[in-house]
Amino acid sequence: MKRIVVFCGSSIGFNPIYKEAAVKLGNYFVKNKIGLVYGGGKVGMMGAIADTILEQNGEVIGVIPKLLEKEEVLHSGVEEMIVCKTMSERKVIMSQLIDGYITLPGGFGTMDELFEALTLGQLYIEQKPIGILNINGFFDAILLQLDKMIEEGFLKQTNRDMLIVGTSVDELIQKMDNYKAPKISTIINKVVS
Template identity: 80%
Template sequence: MKRIAVFCGASLGFDPVYKEAAIALGDHFANNKIGLVYGGGKIGMMGAIADTILAHNGEVIGVIPKLLEKEEVVHADVEEMIVCKKMSERKVIISKLVDGYITLPGGFGTLDELFEALTLGQLHIEQKPIGLLNLNGFFDAILVQLDKMVAEGFLKQANRNMLIIGTSVEDLMLKMNNYKAPEISHVINKVVS
């Protein structure tokens, strides 16, 4: 993969393990010449991963909506900063630039981006790997919810399986590099059996 989008928080959270993981992912990207495409922020998890890659002279592309283009938010050291009009436009631009997605801990925006990527995969608009770095069991409750959606007939198991889960950077990247997208279904809304 040449470029990967990373969805993550504008906060660091309370446990230092989250920042450490963002730095480890940034190191992995830089050491493997993988470009980062992200939300363009200099704060929180976003800032930690961008700073790490920039320190290695790696590629970092930010995509930020005009409403967030404030001095205290936007990362001034990112040379390629794409400013767009809306949050929805940001996701489209990011999608066109990347070969895959990784989600780290974050809030509503992070989950919105993750589920947008999964929906694109479910509808076969994209067939890119979508990774989830599940640190400290951060995403455990969401994974239980996805399994409940399968059990209740609202989500196909093949679509649930699109989400690649790792508990370390190395584990996740290995799984993403070996990802095979699900077969295209002729009936997207076919009843789950």
């Protein structure tokens, strides 16, 4: 993969393990010449991964909506910063620039981005790998909820299997590299060529 979008929090969280994971992921990207596309912020998890890559002259592309283009949020060290109109437009631009998705811990915005990517895969609009780095069991409750959705008939196992889970950077990237998108749209049950 040449570029990966990383969805993550504008907060750093209470446990330093989350920032450490962002730094590890950033180091992996630089070592393996993977470009980062992210939300354009200088704070929280976003700032941690961007700073790690920028310090080593790696590729960083920020995509930030105009409403967040404030001095205290926008990462002024990112040379390639795309300022867009809306949060929705941000996700479309990101999708056009990348080969895969990784989600780190975050809040509502991070979960929104993750589930939109999964929805695009479910509708067969995209076939890119979608991963989560499940640091410190952060995503365990969400994974249980997905299982409950299957159990109650609201989600198909094929769609659940689109979400790639790893507890280390190496494990996650290896799984993403080996990902094969479903050959059939599970919404309309149509074979996709």
